[in-house]
Each structure stands twice: as C-alpha cells, then as structure tokens.
Amino acid sequence: MKLASYVHDGAAGVGVLDDADDITPLPGVTQIDESVADLLATFVPGGPTIPLADVTLRAASPAPSKVFCVGLNYLSHVEETKRDLPVYPVLFPKFASNLIGANEPIRVPEESTQVDYEGELAVIIGRRGRRITEEDAMEHVLGVAVANDVTMRDYQYKTHQWLQGKAWDGSTPIGPVLVTPDEVDLANAGIRTILNGETVQNSDLSRLIFSIPTLIAKISEFTVLEPGDIILTGTPSGVGFRRDPQVFLHPGDHVTVEIDGVGRLDSAVVAE
Structure with missing residues (x-):
C-alpha cells in the first residue's frame, strides 16, 4: 500500500494511492499520526478520489516530532x-522545517x-514505542520512503558536530510517497543516486551496518518514537565530497534517488 501526504485546494491531507494514480483520502487525517496505522488496517478501496496530478506532494511524513539521521x-x-x-x-538530528516534498526543488x-547529495532510505514510524526490541521493531514501522539527505559540507565540517551542515531549512526531499x-x-x-544522468551511488540495503530493527531499538532506548517520526538510515559510498575531483550540486542540475520497490525521487536544483 502507498500513502501520499499532499495539499489539495489549500487543504492538507493523507490518502491511499492506487495503481491508477488516484488518492483516496483518509478521513480527518492531515499528517502521519497515531490514527493512520489503524485506518490502514481497516481500509477498503472505494469512495471519492483525487487525481495525483491535482495535488502538491508534501514530504512523506510532513510534520514529524523527531527526525533521526544515521551517518556511516x-x-x-x-x-x-x-x-x-x-x-x-x-546519530544526528534534522527538523520538520528541513523537509520538502517530491514536487519541490x-x-x-x-x-x-x-552542497552534496546523499541518497537514503527513510523509515517512518507508525506506532508509538519506547525501549522497543529488535524483534518487535517492524511492528512500529508504518512505511518507508526515498530521501536525499542534502548536506552543506563546508558547514558540516566547521565543527566536530554535523548539525549546521545537515539541518538547513527546505533542504531534504522525502517521497514521493510512503x-x-x-x-x-x-x-x-x-x-x-543519479546526477545529470550519471549513476554516482549504487548499493543495496543488505550492506547496511545497522539494520532497521537495530536502529529502532537503539534510538528508542533513549527517547520515545512517535507516529510520523523519521529515521534516515544512511547513505552508500559515492558522495560528491569524497570524489576526486569533488562533485557538488549547482543550479541547473538534476538529481534522482531510486530505491527498488519504494520509488523514485526526482529533484531539480535551483538557486535559493
């Protein structure tokens, strides 16, 4: 099942996306919250729909209380x-103001x-939990999405902490859907990850050092995970900063992140 977070006629919503690219809105839901997992468990197709082409997509979880990112x-x-x-x-944080949807450059x-690219898998929490075991971790996952952890490297390495290079407002696309x-x-x-038609990152999820259940267990040891919270699970090799010569994003570039079975996140690069 696929979920889209969107704005239609000025109103925010979350709905189920079908194979015909039509969205069935979940009643009363404006963001990923504690009601979504239960609504999906009883969801039956039918009722009014909205064409995907008529909405503006938001980040796959547009208003998380917490965003955790995993380096290395x-x-x-x-x-x-x-x-x-x-x-x-x-681990390092991002904030809800950093996130953008698939339609945004x-x-x-x-x-x-x-300005560097980092293709990543985003994990979106669906059920609240603290001190979650690895065995139970996937029961707390609502879904996954494609992300690009765009990083300002010259700011990241100003100090030993990475926050100032990672948490720029409007910098991190997540989507197009969950x-x-x-x-x-x-x-x-x-x-x-594909930059201007050239594949610059290429790996698979079997090569994660810390698995999704392990990340959920480790993070929930020290803080509660709430519905809508996001975990960005890290990026493979091939980032621009580590290339020789280095490669960075510039206005006019086009960067794509693909994850098999999850989707394709296409982003134009423009000057702020």
Missing part, C-alpha cells in the same frame, strides 16, 4: 571517509559552495 551506515561509505567502523550508530543557499513494508524487500532492495 554503509561499509563502503565508512571506507571512503577513512573512518573507523562504528560500533554504535552515528532543492535550493542551493548562497552561503554554501559545497510505501508499507510488506511491498518492499527491505533486506536487499537496490539504492542508487
């Missing part, structure tokens, strides 16, 4: 950064000259 979660990316293999997930801010886990091979799905 593919062995190949650890190797290209020349860092030690992590024994605990490298990536805006290059005038302050940064090193796909429930039963439709995705989360153990092996391929992930790739």
Whole structure:
C-alpha cells in the first residue's frame, strides 16, 4: 500500500494511492499520526478520489516530532571517509522545517559552495514505542520512503558536530510517497543516486551496518518514537565530497534517488 501526504485546494491531507494514480483520502487525517496505522488496517478501496496530478506532494511524513539521521551506515561509505567502523550508530538530528516534498526543488543557499547529495532510505514510524526490541521493531514501522539527505559540507565540517551542515531549512526531499513494508524487500532492495544522468551511488540495503530493527531499538532506548517520526538510515559510498575531483550540486542540475520497490525521487536544483 502507498500513502501520499499532499495539499489539495489549500487543504492538507493523507490518502491511499492506487495503481491508477488516484488518492483516496483518509478521513480527518492531515499528517502521519497515531490514527493512520489503524485506518490502514481497516481500509477498503472505494469512495471519492483525487487525481495525483491535482495535488502538491508534501514530504512523506510532513510534520514529524523527531527526525533521526544515521551517518556511516554503509561499509563502503565508512571506507571512503577513512573512518573507523562504528560500533554504535552515528546519530544526528534534522527538523520538520528541513523537509520538502517530491514536487519541490532543492535550493542551493548562497552561503554554501559545497552542497552534496546523499541518497537514503527513510523509515517512518507508525506506532508509538519506547525501549522497543529488535524483534518487535517492524511492528512500529508504518512505511518507508526515498530521501536525499542534502548536506552543506563546508558547514558540516566547521565543527566536530554535523548539525549546521545537515539541518538547513527546505533542504531534504522525502517521497514521493510512503510505501508499507510488506511491498518492499527491505533486506536487499537496490539504492542508487543519479546526477545529470550519471549513476554516482549504487548499493543495496543488505550492506547496511545497522539494520532497521537495530536502529529502532537503539534510538528508542533513549527517547520515545512517535507516529510520523523519521529515521534516515544512511547513505552508500559515492558522495560528491569524497570524489576526486569533488562533485557538488549547482543550479541547473538534476538529481534522482531510486530505491527498488519504494520509488523514485526526482529533484531539480535551483538557486535559493
């Protein structure tokens, strides 16, 4: 099942997207919240629909209370950064104001000259939990989406903390839709990033150092996970900062992130 978070005629909504690209709105739902998992469990197709072409897509979860990002979660990316293999997930935050939908361009801010791409799988929480075990973790997952953890490298490395390079407003597309886990091979799905027609990242989810259940268990040890919260699970090797010569995003570029079974996130790059 696929879920779209959208705006239609000025009103926000969340609905089920069918194979004909029509959205059936979930009644009374304006964002991913505690009601969505229960509504999906009893969902029956039928009723009024909205054509996908008539809506503006928002981020797959547009108003999370928390966004957790994982650094260095593919062995190949650890190797290209020349860092030690992590024994605990490298975590940093983003904020709801950082997120954009699939219809919105990536805006290059005038302050940064090193804007980088990072194709990632986003995990969206559907049920509240604290101290969740790995065995129970997937019961708390509503779905997954494609993400691009756009990073301002010159700001990221101003200090040993990464926040200032990762949390720029309107910088992180997630979408176009949320796909429930039963439709995705989360153990092996391929992930790739394509910049101006050239594949610059190419891997699969089997190469994650910390699995989705492990990440959920580790994070929920220290904080409650709420419906709508997002975990960005890390990026493979091939980021622009580690290339020789380095490659960064500029106005006029076009960057795509694909994950098999999840979707394709196409983003134009423009000047802010």
